[in-house]
Amino acid sequence: MTTDNKAADLKSATSATVKPEKDFSQYFQAPSLKDAKKRGKEEIKVHYDDFIIPEEMKEIGKGRHYLLRTYGCQMNEHDSETIAGILEMMGFTSTDDEETADVVLFNTCAIREGAEDKVFGELGHFKRIKRNNPNLILGVCGCMSQEEKVVNRILQTYQQVDLIFGTHNIHRLPVLLQEAMFSKEMVIEVWSKEGDIIENMPSKREGNIKAWVNIMYGCDKFCTYCIVPYTRGKERSRRPEDVIAEVRDIARQGFKEIMLLGQNVNAYGKDFEDMEYGLGDLMDEIRKIDIPRIRFTTSHPRDFDDHLIEVLAKGGNLVEMIHLPSQSGSTEVLKRMARKYTREQYLELVNKIKAAIPNVALTTDIIVGFPGETEEQFQETLSLMEEVRYDSAYTFMYSPREGTPAAVMEDSVPEDVKKNRLHRLLDVQNRISLEKNQELLGQTVELLVEGESKKNPEVLSGRTRTGKLVHFKGDQSLVGTFVHVTIHDAKTHTLYGDLVKTTVEV
Ligand code: SAH
Ligand code: SF4
Ligand code: F3S
Secondary structure (H helix, E strand, O other), X not given: OEEEOOOOOXXXXXXXXXXXXXXXXXXXXXXXXXXXXXXXXXXXXXXXXXXXXXXXXOOOOOOOEEEEEEOOOHHHHHHHHHHHHXXXXXXXXXXXXXXOOOEEEEEEOOOOHHHHHHHHHHHHHHHHHHHHOOOOEEEEEEHHHHOHHHHHHHHHHOOOOOEEEOOOOHHHHHHHHHHHHHOOOXXXXXXXXXXXXXXXXXXXXXXXOEEEEEOEEOOOXXXXXXXXXXXXXXXXXXXXXXXXXXXXXXXHOOOOEEEEEOOOHHHOOOOOOOOOOOHHHHHHHHOOOOOOEEEEEOOOHHHOOHHHHHHHOOOOOEOOEEEOOOEOOOHXXXXXXXXOOOHHHHHHHHHHHHHHOOOOEEXXXXXXXXXOOOHHHHHHHHHHHHHHOOOEEEEEEOOOOOOOHHHHOOOOOOHHHHHHHHHHHHHHHHHHHHHHHHOOOOOEEEEEEEEEOOOOOXXXXXXOOOOOEEEEEOOHHHOOOEEEEEEEEEOOOOEXXXXXXXXXXX
């Protein structure tokens, strides 16, 4: 990797305005999952120039409102902060009101069919709103835009959409929006090949308690069920000095917690050609920064090395919580998923982590009903859960994603069996989550107070270092501070405590 100062070229117009017709590909560079799969050897450049909005677009949003809906993972949430930052630089202000918004953007997720269906439903709903407000610009971005079948479906059926742009085109939003505002036709720009890394993009962070920081982009793991490597491009790590500078800046602004983000953060630094530098090295530097809590997600078990464990064991502001998706407890299924570890290797890693970091909270993602998963193989997943005793788990029914290798495997597990497995898995996990929460009864824990409880404004909610949600009675002024509470009640997903101490030095 090299760095240079070439500005991200906002003006090079490679988008196209298109009339919805049959063969769309002649009008614009259509997204292609096949191209997105290619992994080139070319260097990734890092652009450091300030992100500048061209003069004629600076005022374009004045007096206008935007509504941004985000689906999917934290990566997308964080992209939405960039999108919001760009829109506000253009003078737009945010709104929740569908009827009066001038620009509506859907930042979409393609991970499962259900996620996509939700967006198509919303787009349908906006047909009427657009009829009442023909000047409304309706846009689709995020992972769904990277799929040709989605773009074609929008062109054919959702002509109320004005703008489609991809995950690698966010920095081009000002030009694309301008084109969409002044053209009667749909504007589409989706690059299937990942772009360079662009530093200094604006970002509009929510609140001042927790902040996300990207440490890398993309994924090269190509788990056979997963669309992400196609929608997010190849693994590209941000330079450590840039990550550290951003974390320092966030600390200076008074944020209390940072979540470092990447689809596979354990591959951090593997793409650096000029140095040997991994996630363990980065965490070891970041932990010296004066910010109370630091988390990271998501870990791939395969790249989780001893150095990282050693660094995490130092504790301090590195919290004892690791999201370590196993996906399945069956070595056979893991092999078909191309996860590249066995059940035994996974357990070995878990044991190593537990030995080095006592009280560590482990969480996981699990897919049930992967093609060919037998009842016995599913039971191995249940037994893995019992053995690891996760604090919580995100559980999913397998959903075929066109273009991925698993989509052409025989999807042999009937829907009702998938559902039944999901229920059984949840039963086991809920019992374990409750038991783990009950272990905290009578203990005093440190909380970062995040806000009022959704149901009762007199009750505040905060999270432990291990990410557990705790409700307690306290004054509004405690929001954003650290407190100690003694746990007196434990439910499956929530704990209840009494305030014992309000100011905690961390
Ligand atoms: N990079 C992260 C996860 C990204 S997607 C990781 O590797 O852990 C979040 C979760 O969605 C995955 O961990 C997986 O459990 C689930 N998932 C991904 N593709 C899926 C599919 N096709 N069907 C069902 N679940 C899926
Ligand atoms: Fe998808 Fe696997 Fe990459 Fe995670 S590691 S994003 S599951 S391909
Ligand atoms: Fe979804 Fe894209 Fe994230 S597919 S899970 S929004 S990387």
